[in-house]
Amino acid sequence: MPRAYAKLTLTDAVGRLRPGMRVLLPPGCGEPAALVGEICRQSERLSDLTLLGGIHLGDYPFARPEHASLRLATWHMSSRLEDARRRGRAEFVPMRYFDLVSEFAAGGAWAPDCVLVHAAPPDARGWLSLGVAVGVTLPAARRAPLVIAQVNPEMPRTLGNAFLHASQVDAWVDVDEPLTPYPPTVVGEIERRIGAHVAALVPDGATVQVGVGAIPQAVLEALGDHRDLALHSLLVDSSVGLVERGVVTCAAKPVHRGRMDIAEAMGTRRLFDFLHENPRVNMEPSGFVHDPDTVARFPRFVAINSALEVDLTGQVTAESLGPRQVAGIGGQFDFVLGASRSHGGASIIALPATGRDGTVSRIVPRLAHGANVTSPRVLADWVVTEHGAAHLRGQGERGRAQALLGVADPRFQEELARGVTS
Secondary structure (H helix, E strand, C coil), X not given: CCCCCEECCHHHHXXXXXXXXXXXXXXXXHCCHHHHHHHHHCCCCCCCCEEEECCCCCCCHHHCHHHCCCEEEECCCXXXXXXXXXXXXXXXXXXXXXXXXXXXXXXXXXXXXXXXXXXXXXXXXXXXECCCECXXXXXXXXXXXXXXXXXXXXXXXXXXXXXXXXXXCCEEEECCCCCCCCCCCCCCHHHHHHHHHHHXXXXXXXXXXXXXXXXXXXXXXXXXXXXXXXXXXXXXXXXXXXXXXXXXXXCCCCCCCCCEEEEXXXXXXXXXXXXXXXXXXXXXXHHHHCCHHHXXXXXXXXXXXECCEEECCCCEECCEECCEECCCCCCHHHHHHHHHHCCCXXXXXXXXXXXXXXXXXXXXXXXXXXXXXXXXXXXXXXXXXCCEEEECCCCXXXXXXXXXXXXCCHHHHHHHHHHXXX
């Protein structure tokens, strides 16, 4: 049955929410800041309302003590949530991205009562593009009991499988404000060296998946001399330059040739302008983009992901420091698994060899006690630091350890070697 698509004020739109509801938010640059701000203003009325979401680029206003009646369930932990988590107001949900689409939608364990969307204005036929955050939000909105849209002309009108029709929206608010940006990260010499080592492992014609942060940005910058690459899953500002220089053509893709399959985009005005009505960018939900079976269909799929620690068996944690959860699982496992099934594919875990200003090795004998394994050793392929690339696929325990010793910081190699021989 068609919904009302009623234009409301912020106060009245959030007035549709009730205490105890679960409300899904778009992540990243797609966060509907005006609606979130109004939820905070009405927080005293909305006792035990639970916000569901992933990475947020703002200051997590809903986690402040003055909004203690609100709760949060998130698939991406942040240091800004630690106090709320200690007080029982925030809960981490350990879930890979591919599963979010089913579990944070109707019928799932975290089925929302309401989905908030941040959309570009509708076209003449009533179709609203969800812009930079399609991955989990779109499939959830299509099945939600209540959908409230923040309609904003600043949101780029992305193409592909990115649309809700006005008849699928209960209420909307008119907002004209810049998106929350994700500025490029400062890239240092260590990251540039890592980026160069990673780029050397990427063949021409590959489909490349990278995340956000200094190392992914350095990798993208180092790919400037490649040919006929495709980008998958996420776009950032540095992606734009590769397209404009003709490095990214998607010409070798067997599926959606000539187009990038993207679930989310995080960047600044440069990226948003690039995305607007760009037929090269095919937005898709994460149920497609993060599906290991989808990834396996692309030959030479190269998954490039970061880590906090890698142990000498090849186990990776990208989410916790010991038992302390500091990030999320994200799409790493999805893409590592998919790359292992791709013909000519590869998984690359990239990280600096040391942490804490060079005082500790991030290549370790075993992951810290209580650390959560993001990618298991059975899927270990390449590990890259500023000191080079360690090839682990097919290696036995001793061979893996020796390869990883070769990319550890020289100051820690002797100590690590004792762990191998003991």
